[in-house]
Amino acid sequence: MKRILILMCVLAVFTGAMAQDFIQIKGSDTLINLVQRLSEVYMEKNPNTAIAVTGGGSGVGIAALIANRVQIADASRPMKAKEKNACKENGVIPYEIVIGIDGLSVIVHGDNPVKKLTVEQIGGIFRGDISNWKEVGGADMAISLYGRQANSGTFVFFQEHVLGKKEYSPKMKRMNGNAQIVEGVIADKAGIGYVGIGYVFDDKGHVRDGLTVLNVSPKAGDDPVSPLVAENVKSGKYPIARALFQYINGKPKGAVKDFIAFELGPEGQKVVEEMSFYPVSGDYLENNKKAGF
């Protein structure tokens, strides 16, 4: 009788374990803190679902989706044509969902007198064409560049939309993540970097001490716009706003569908705001409808 009871207990444990859904998410370092928080909140309410979130960069996450190693890829840029071809080759049908909006923020040291730049000036700085702060109204000081590594979606997005698809200056320090860029710029009076807006705030929701978030003009003569004002980013006035994507293979179903529905629902979007990104709006809502949400 005792053996039968033990056997039943073991079976119950295994049955319970088998009943648990497991979602693997990999990709963008810009999204990692946000998606980890979303997962924590979701798992509190859905204890039968386990979610593992890892980073590595948008390219790494998309590659993992193409290789069928994860259910969700986080990306801070849209999928490239080459990646779509690779999806097709491996029988993966990518469905694109936008879970939030980011005002990609250009940051300098808090003591830097430069408070605004045009997109062209920022591009010139990161290409290495402008190498001294005095060329853009600052002090006579060589500019120190902080950026991401090539597997980062932020690296690719910034290169396409700010550098005019040209190469970064070889002098740019290629950091592992957004947090390292923020720390680098805070410690470097000549520093300039670009990060997801969620990384510029402290725990109280204020811009971190020692950091200035630049106002950016689309072109010379236009009014400079701050990404710290939600409406500027949502309306598209801020010129370096971008969508935060998740990609899944095929029509959403099961636990993956449930989790993404949570992300896009009121609770999930509240988390998006708490993590200092902006909720999904405008055309992106239509985009999500096409993906079944």
Next chain:
Amino acid sequence: MKIKQYQIGILFFTFFLGIISLSGQTSTIKGVVFADYYNNLKNHSSEAEGLNAFQIRRVYFTFENNITPNIKMRFRLESAHGKFGDDSKINPFVKHAYLEWSNFLPSHKLYLGIAETNAFKNAENYWGYRSIEKTIMDLNKISSSADMGLALKGDLGTVLHHWFTLYNGTGYGSAEVDKYKKLGYALWLTPVEGLILEGYVDYEKQDPDGNGTFKYAKDYFQGTSYSTMKGFVGYSAPSFTLGTEVFVRTNKDSGAKDADGMEKTDVKKQGFSVFGSWITPLTKLKLFGRYDSFDPNTKDNVWVSDVKNGMDDEYALIIAGLDYIPEGNIHFMPNIMIKKYTADGKKNDMTARLTLYYKFSTGKIII
């Protein structure tokens, strides 16, 4: 053969020494393997009928290195089993050895060395099953897939793209044999995502009599010039792809004589191909199919060196198969290929295969 291997060994050694000295650069080592078990169920040749074998049909081994932020190099070796009964070892040869210079002109890349050609690359990308068979122009040697020279590829806007090539015209396997070069130009539109409309032309002057230059025909029919025109339309949706390619190749004033005894008649080769693939709702399973029609000489009665050519020599090629992808980048593809000849009494070919295709890559590594 030993000399070839020795030369390749030296090339490899020199190459890696050069690379190792370039510290801090990103590099990738990657490769592709196509292998089959095939069975010739029917064949127009009685010797080939019934033959079956395991074979490595293609291996690529590629090294890429970002020499500077703007300049990348690629070195690719290719090798494969010989034909049935060939007892020689599998030998590698150089398929690609080029520098790729990004932003040489705005939104343009310059290629120098043995690099890809522009004749059918877009069609090949849409077909997506080189592991099963080359596209029609490649298969019938209308153009080589790689050649030696220079190329410029880029965007003329968001929806208009082009690719210019200036190559020897001898492909990747041979050195130049005359003073003439092959000019190729591809121009394509991508008006909406997934749709492509492409036109392509190429031209190479020839000197069949060898006056003032080394005489070596680059084509069986020879001619005073070779030229090609082709069109390609492809559409790629997330779950399916369709494409069609049409071409005509002209050998002007060829070395052939027509049925009326007319010397140096023009010879035309033409063909079309229609293909598609579909990702089924069944997990990890795709279907693919293709139909080619090829006529190696539109004049059905010509003579080269008193040997009759081009009589009812057209054929149709039908390919169909399944693509099962148990894990990422590994494909098992049962497929069948049927070649139907128009010549009276010539038996059709039918080959059943189980093809294994896989890719590998180190990803980007820092040297």
